Amino acid sequence: MNAPDTGPTTRDRILNAAERLFAQRGYYGVTIRQITREAGVDVALASYYFGPKADLFRAVLERRAEELHGAILASIDAVEKRAGDRPPGVESLIRAFAQPSIDRLVRGGEGWRDYIHMMAGLYSSQQSEFLVAMNDMYTPAMRRVMELIRLSIPTASERSVTLSFYMLLTAVISIYSETVGLERLSNGTIHPTDFDAILDHLAPFFAAGFHRMASV
Amino acid sequence: MNAPDTGPTTRDRILNAAERLFAQRGYYGVTIRQITREAGVDVALASYYFGPKADLFRAVLERRAEELHGAILASIDAVEKRAGDRPPGVESLIRAFAQPSIDRLVRGGEGWRDYIHMMAGLYSSQQSEFLVAMNDMYTPAMRRVMELIRLSIPTASERSVTLSFYMLLTAVISIYSETVGLERLSNGTIHPTDFDAILDHLAPFFAAGFHRMASV
DNA sequence: GCATTTACTCAACGATCGTGTAAATATTTT
DNA sequence: AAAATATTTACACGATCGTTGAGTAAATGC
CATH class of the missing domain: 1.10.357.10 (Tetracycline Repressor, domain 2)
Incomplete structure (x- = not known):
């Protein structure tokens, strides 16, 4: 078990990118598309995991x-x-x-x-x-x-x-x-x-x- | 002179609206269109008086x-x-x-x-x-x-x-x-x-x- | 009076926004 | 291996974004 994995989960990659961007530019200064672009995943995955933008922000805060x-x-x-x-x-x-x-x-x-x-x-x-x-x-x-x-x-x-x-x-x-x-x-x-x-x-x-x- | 004027200048109406909105939601949280809507003037007047959005923000700061x-x-x-x-x-x-x-x-x-x-x-x-x-x-x-x-x-x-x-x-x-x-x-x-x-x-x-x- | 500048309107530009949806792929469970 | 579930892709939606340029009306200079 514990195969050599490819780094963080998709979910966590989104959270990491969101964390970095929200820290730099605040809530309104960041778009979902920038976050998913930075995370290297499809845009739709943000909604898939977290729902609306505000919920993603909260998820970053809570993590x-x-x-x-x-x-x-x-x-x-x-x-x-x-x-x-x-x-x-x-x-x-x-x-x-x-x-x-x-x-x-x-x-x-x-x-x-x-x-x-x-x-x-x-x-x-x-x-x-x-x-x-x-x-x-x-x-x-x-x-x-x-x-x-x-x-x-x-x-x-x-x-x-x-x-x-x-x-x-x-x-x-x-x-x-x-x-x-x-x-x-x-x-x-x-x-x-x-x-x-x-x-x-x-x-x-x-x-x-x-x-x-x-x-x- | 000094006819009964209609309140603040268009320029100042834009600055006032921008001031209020920037205070509430920050730079990125506010759009030019919200500002001009709040000021009751045409959208294009923001660019006309102040150029790009960043310059409008600076103008509010400096006033x-x-x-x-x-x-x-x-x-x-x-x-x-x-x-x-x-x-x-x-x-x-x-x-x-x-x-x-x-x-x-x-x-x-x-x-x-x-x-x-x-x-x-x-x-x-x-x-x-x-x-x-x-x-x-x-x-x-x-x-x-x-x-x-x-x-x-x-x-x-x-x-x-x-x-x-x-x-x-x-x-x-x-x-x-x-x-x-x-x-x-x-x-x-x-x-x-x-x-x-x-x-x-x-x-x-x-x-x-x-x-x-x-x-x- | 005419010409020029100033103040403003209107419509449109291409770009990007957040968010769905349907299909394809991968993974897990049975 | 088959079925069920989870993940991911591709794409499109209506809306809104900042900015521009062409055109109109009023003020100003001569």
């Missing part, structure tokens, strides 16, 4: 969601365990939240990079149908981080932690998208792909913000 | 850039003057940077709201041609804020201030886009349109971050 979300939860659990019976520090929680995505972005291969770019592009779009779907996939992990931050800074109100976390979230996601913004802002001295260095800055930076708003 | 950028610079100058000969505080610089956009977003009418939504959507997109163009329009103001922050926190390295400012920038822009993210994160208790309240949180939050990274 890797469970693994990434699970990894984030596991990462948070690990930080919790390491902290013993005290609540873990805010900075380590931020790292735990962002690290799994960065790992996959940097070391997970093309597919993961495309997936994360695609999510980052989606998050700041106005297409609330998809946005809400994606948000829901990662809600438990986000809720968990906010809970633990509240335990770590008991004097901070729920509202304050939510607002602060939202700002953290938007910054993290913008970094995932690797836009040219950072490169231009720094005159080319900081590269948007230096994720590890960026996270080393981001974590204490935002942790300070959370603590500053402890009494609000 | 309000000078005014907003000027207002941001003026806002920074005002804070500087108020501070006398000492460098202004980081928190007031953050407010000065964000306030003009928020003013127009909340109190500038539909056109300004659409324009700012459109910019926010563009910023997190991967369409670097437009993104770079927009970035350049607002570079002087961003440079100025970073300079003044460095004067306010002389021990912070240029690299540190650039990274911190980038995170501020991404958060501010995400807030401008009024996505459903914040509303869902807070279970509906925080409304994405409460810009003044959000800015009251954001300013001290990020100021603390800047100061925390003073020695890096």
Whole structure:
């Protein structure tokens, strides 16, 4: 068994091509025909496997969601365990939240990079149908981080932690998208792909913000 | 002179419609025919006034850039003057940077709201041609804020201030886009349109971050 | 008044879109 | 091996896309 197979399934070839193109140009910027052309399969196969275009988009979103979300939860659990019976520090929680995505972005291969770019592009779009779907996939992990931050800074109100976390979230996601913004802002001295260095800055930076708003 | 005219110019009607639609669905999500239909004018007039679609998009971007950028610079100058000969505080610089956009977003009418939504959507997109163009329009103001922050926190390295400012920038822009993210994160208790309240949180939050990274 | 420029309409171009359908081929199940 | 199912191909559909060019009406310059 396990004959030398010819690579990914047709279904997966379509998903891979869709992932890459949606990441580059967004939902409306990509046509079914471009996707199937890139995948090297007949146009009709997209409808055959996924139905309408919106369902294909959702399928791409869902394919890797469970693994990434699970990894984030596991990462948070690990930080919790390491902290013993005290609540873990805010900075380590931020790292735990962002690290799994960065790992996959940097070391997970093309597919993961495309997936994360695609999510980052989606998050700041106005297409609330998809946005809400994606948000829901990662809600438990986000809720968990906010809970633990509240335990770590008991004097901070729920509202304050939510607002602060939202700002953290938007910054993290913008970094995932690797836009040219950072490169231009720094005159080319900081590269948007230096994720590890960026996270080393981001974590204490935002942790300070959370603590500053402890009494609000 | 100045006969009772029939409202905006045809040119401006097209720009207004384009602004509104691009803000909602992005560059690829909008067709010239939708724009001209919304504007109530013939399809050919889009090409007549602006040439290809990309040039129309750029025209929308440019129309309000000078005014907003000027207002941001003026806002920074005002804070500087108020501070006398000492460098202004980081928190007031953050407010000065964000306030003009928020003013127009909340109190500038539909056109300004659409324009700012459109910019926010563009910023997190991967369409670097437009993104770079927009970035350049607002570079002087961003440079100025970073300079003044460095004067306010002389021990912070240029690299540190650039990274911190980038995170501020991404958060501010995400807030401008009024996505459903914040509303869902807070279970509906925080409304994405409460810009003044959000800015009251954001300013001290990020100021603390800047100061925390003073020695890096 | 006439000529030229400007503003706009109308119709059409070739290209591409998303999505079906019917037939052909490949694979699996019986 | 036969039957049933799954996959793939080829093709066509009506619709819409961005853009152009020819023609009309109004404003402007002389």
